[in-house]
Amino acid sequence: MAGINRNAAQILANVVGNKKVGQYHQILISVGELVAHCKPGNFVAISVGGPSSRMVLRRAFAISRTAISPQYGGTIELIVAPHGSGSSWLCGLPEGAQIDIALPLGTAFGIPTTTVNALLVGGGYGSAPLFGLAEVLKERGCRVDMLLGASTAAKIYAPLEGKRSVNSLRIFTEDGSMGETGRITTPIAQLITDLQIDVIYSCGPMAMLKAISQILDGGNVVHQCAVEEAMACGIGICMTCVLPVKDESGKIGNLRSCIDGPVMDGASIEWDLVGQTVVL
Amino acid sequence: MSQLDFSTTLGTAWFSSPIFTASGCAGSGKELAQFFDLRDMGAVVTKSIMTKPRAGRATPRMAETPSGMLNSIGLQGPGIDAFLANDIPWLVEQKARIIVSIAGEAAEEFASLARRLRGVAGISALEVNISCPNVENRGLVFACQLESAQHVIEGVRRTIGGDLPIIAKLSPDVTDIVSIARGVVDAGADGLALINTVLGMVINPNTMRPHLGGRTGGLSGPAIRPIAVRAIYQVHEALPKVPILGMGGVASGADAFEMILAGASGVSVGTASFGNPTAIIKIQDELRAILIDKGFTSMREAIGFAHRPESSVR
Numbered sequence A: 001m002a003g004i005n006r007n008a009a010q011i012l013a014n015v016v017g018n019k020k021v022g023q024y025h026q027i028l029i030s031v032g033e034l035v036a037h038c039k040p041g042n043f044v045a046i047s048v049g050g051p052s053s054r055m056v057l058r059r060a061f062a063i064s065r066t067a068i069s070p071q072y073g074g075t076i077e078l079i080v081a082p083h084g085s086g087s088s089w090l091c092g093l094p095e096g097a098q099i100d101i102a103l104p105l106g107t108a109f110g111i112p113t114t115t116v117n118a119l120l121v122g123g124g125y126g127s128a129p130l131f132g133l134a135e136v137l138k139e140r141g142c143r144v145d146m147l148l149g150a151s152t153a154a155k156i157y158a159p160l161e162g163k164r165s166v167n168s169l170r171i172f173t174e175d176g177s178m179g180e181t182g183r184i185t186t187p188i189a190q191l192i193t194d195l196q197i198d199v200i201y202s203c204g205p206m207a208m209l210k211a212i213s214q215i216l217d218g219g220n221v222v223h224q225c226a227v228e229e230a231m232a233c234g235i236g237i238c239m240t241c242v243l244p245v246k247d248e249s250g251k252i253g254n255l256r257s258c259i260d261g262p263v264m265d266g267a268s269i270e271w272d273l274v275g276q277t278v279v280l
Numbered sequence B: 001m002s003q004l005d006f007s008t009t010l011g012t013a014w015f016s017s018p019i020f021t022a023s024g025c026a027g028s029g030k031e032l033a034q035f036f037d038l039r040d041m042g043a044v045v046t047k048s049i050m051t052k053p054r055a056g057r058a059t060p061r062m063a064e065t066p067s068g069m070l071n072s073i074g075l076q077g078p079g080i081d082a083f084l085a086n087d088i089p090w091l092v093e094q095k096a097r098i099i100v101s102i103a104g105e106a107a108e109e110f111a112s113l114a115r116r117l118r119g120v121a122g123i124s125a126l127e128v129n130i131s132c133p134n135v136e137n138r139g140l141v142f143a144c145q146l147e148s149a150q151h152v153i154e155g156v157r158r159t160i161g162g163d164l165p166i167i168a169k170l171s172p173d174v175t176d177i178v179s180i181a182r183g184v185v186d187a188g189a190d191g192l193a194l195i196n197t198v199l200g201m202v203i204n205p206n207t208m209r210p211h212l213g214g215r216t217g218g219l220s221g222p223a224i225r226p227i228a229v230r231a232i233y234q235v236h237e238a239l240p241k242v243p244i245l246g247m248g249g250v251a252s253g254a255d256a257f258e259m260i261l262a263g264a265s266g267v268s269v270g271t272a273s274f275g276n277p278t279a280i281i282k283i284q285d286e287l288r289a290i291l292i293d294k295g296f297t298s299m300r301e302a303i304g305f306a307h308r309p310e311s312s313v314r
Helices: A032-037 A085-091 A124-139 A158-164 A189-193 A206-214 B080-093 B109-117 B146-160 B177-186 B222-238 B255-260 B271-273 B279-293
Strands: A011-022 A024-030 A043-046 A060-067 A075-081 A100-103 A117-123 A143-150 A168-173 A198-205 A220-226 A241-248 A251-258 A263-265 B008-010 B013-015 B017-019 B062-065 B069-072 B097-102 B123-129 B165-169 B192-193 B198-201 B216-221 B244-246 B268-270
Touching: A011 A032, A011 A168, A032 A060, A032 A100, A032 A241, A043 A263, A060 A085, A060 A100, A060 A124, A075 A124, A075 A198, A075 B255, A100 B216, A117 A124, A117 A189, A117 A206, A124 A143, A124 A158, A124 A198, A143 A189, A198 A206, A198 B279, B013 B123, B017 B279, B062 B216, B069 B080, B069 B271, B080 B109, B097 B109, B109 B123, B109 B146, B123 B146, B146 B165, B146 B177, B177 B192, B177 B222, B192 B222, B216 B222, B222 B244, B222 B255, B244 B255, B255 B279, B268 B279, B271 B279
Parallel strands: A117 A143, A117 A198, A143 A168, A198 A220, B017 B268, B097 B123, B123 B165, B165 B192, B192 B244, B244 B268
Antiparallel strands: A011 A024, A011 A100, A024 A075, A043 A060, A043 A100, A060 A075, A220 A263, A241 A251, B008 B013, B062 B069, B069 B216, B198 B216
């Protein structure tokens, strides 16, 4: 088992931007020098609701992108959909508001040392961290193709500026309201052959991650997936966000997705045991 | 009044601060050590350890509730061998004070765990968790029946000898917590940890089924604090000489002060650390300021203060 992200810190930070884009908010947070330690795949945990809140748990969000600007110094961008009371509170914050945030947390996407062909697959707002990842991969000289999918157009997160960092982008919606009609997983097998894909980076609903892992089962394509499990703390102490993972010796154990994840090797996750009782 | 003796004792064990982690809410301290020095608080109460490695219950294991949360972890842990090989040496290296919490499926398991821990250097006390609600059946919540609670504590006492203080962790889900408390003290407990989580359930309106994988879970957080204060008050009133480690929804110095007034010698912080990794330090600083503001020169003077007649003066 891994340890907590060694760069993790808890700070008070200012919201320096909050822009509503479709059904989601792009929230920009000034985090100072910590930005240097924020890697694609890492997440943050934010205290929500203010001091008298009845919400006792932090909310976890993937870091979408990082930047350094003369005006705000180091900033991180989060993509937040106001679905629950915690995320709605966050989306309602004005610029200048101060938040209590812990970051960077969890594992990051592994970046290859050689130039590889990478396919990035994002479901819903799960695509958020993939654009920052795409930029890093492009800088390394990798070929980067991207698939985004959701049930409907409003749930697709695909910022215009993000499209510059990929060689190709295909969008799938189940209702056909944007891009191609159908599921995002349908073209993957063919794309692996056509584009000679070496590694798939994925982020989105667990069912999507599982489906990709099944497509890749037995092959040589590496699958780095960022998982989603309900977390109470985000820092490895509550043991609620566990997933059944097989180690190199074949032993299955429940690993914390906040510490040993969120980025995990898709081939090591025992997808059929997710939500089941694991017998050691 | 700037001089404050903030130290406390639980049986023969001395601690520089009355603020502790709560078992099951801090692992073995490694993650919280990223945010503060573990020597800056009373002690790390480790997550209840069992004999064998344990995977715990199925997910979902968590549901947030108003001012609280339900958990259904089911005592996931590495087992005593890995715990003694990794966690204890690490904590000793950090110079943290350590209270080891143990759990078992039968009285014999508690006793055999106590045997493994008896000679281990660096441990200040043993918490005997006889009240975890996330087990297969209520019969395994030893603290719900007087006889089984006593049976566990007697076995641990016999095994451990007089070396380490034993703190029995009790459940609030009983008709009369005072009789259970008195029973485990008679059986050899030196102190009491009050309270474990309260058994609860959340039903998911979408699936229309219990939300947690384990169906029921333990309720923690500020929602249960008045229950904890009541339990501590009742037990301290009946057994004023028995030290109590109080816990249940403490999120501020004022909350910790309330438990001390009710009769707690020490206060554990659990769920608050989930929402704030440095909650323990914040609570400790706030408590120190409150005690000084109220004119106490020693934290121990405040223990059980709420029981004193209105006319009493310090």
